[in-house]
Amino acid sequence: MHLVSIRGLEVRLDGHCVLYNVDLDIDRGEIVTVVGPNGSGKSTLLRAIIGAVRPVAGTIRRVPGLRIGYVPQKLAIDATMPITVDRFLWLTERFSPARRRAALRVSGASGLEGRQLSELSGGQMQRVLLARALLAEPELLLLDEPTQGLDQPATSEFYRQLEALRARLGCAVLMVSHDLHVVMSASDRVVCLNGHICCAGTPSAVASAPEYRALFGLGTDGALALYRHAHDHRHGGAVESEPVE
Numbered sequence: 001m002h003l004v005s006i007r008g009l010e011v012r013l014d015g016h017c018v019l020y021n022v023d024l025d026i027d028r029g030e031i032v033t034v035v036g037p038n039g040s041g042k043s044t045l046l047r048a049i050i051g052a053v054r055p056v057a058g059t060i061r062r063v064p065g066l067r068i069g070y071v072p073q074k075l076a077i078d079a080t081m082p083i084t085v086d087r088f089l090w091l092t093e094r095f096s097p098a099r100r101r102a103a104l105r106v107s108g109a110s111g112l113e114g115r116q117l118s119e120l121s122g123g124q125m126q127r128v129l130l131a132r133a134l135l136a137e138p139e140l141l142l143l144d145e146p147t148q149g150l151d152q153p154a155t156s157e158f159y160r161q162l163e164a165l166r167a168r169l170g171c172a173v174l175m176v177s178h179d180l181h182v183v184m185s186a187s188d189r190v191v192c193l194n195g196h197i198c199c200a201g202t203p204s205a206v207a208s209a210p211e212y213r214a215l216f217g218l219g220t221d222g223a224l225a226l227y228r229h230a231h232d233h234r235h236g237g238a239v240e241s242e243p244v245e
């Protein structure tokens with residue numbers, strides 16, 4: 001049974017159709033990345049899955065009792081409000097100190113417990129938000145542009161950490177990303193969204209798709225090349241080249 005099964009999803013915001021005819025399944029243990037231009041409905045899709053927006057048509061079915069962890073695109077923090085990382089995590093569902101420390105350790109944020117949220121760097125804040133999402137031991141982890149504002153080394157490190165988390169927790173990951181070149185090597189499946197699903201499949205198939213290239217233009221060959229290099233490196237052998245039209 002799919003963790004999440006979406007059929008015929010349509011979402012309207014302020015009278016405008018943001019998503020339509022969206023069919024998507026998310027299975028256990030896979031990393032699925034949603035890419036698309038600004039305004040294509042990527043964040044809305046994640047918010048629909050967690051129930052933050054109500055569809056006008058279609059269905060979203062989740063396995064009973066599905067535990068979902070959600071990392072928003074950004075979190076506005078009042079710089080004048082004194083709140084430590086540990087207090088911030090405690091406010092979520094008041095998990096035990098040991099549980100909070102464990103979540104920070106797994107997310108790569110150990111040692112930040114006593115720091116003020118307003119003092120954190122962009123990368124540190126993303127790790128804290130990830131720790132908050134991990135507190136519930138999610139079966140599905142939703143990430144909305146988790147590397148926004150991070151430099152290239154920090155972005156690459158985040159994606160490596162994500163693969164380690166998937167291996168450790170066995171959770172599925174659905175994330176929105178603009179990091180086209182990196183995301184190809186970090187995903188099992190890619191969904192190209194522009195109001196509807198333009199194309200979907202393995203990173204190699206999507207990077208070669210005319211719909212993907214029509215949206216992102218030149219430079220997509222680099223995404224495909226990086227995917228092949230990473231795939232070859234992980235599997236210790238040459239990858240059969242696929243034709244690129």
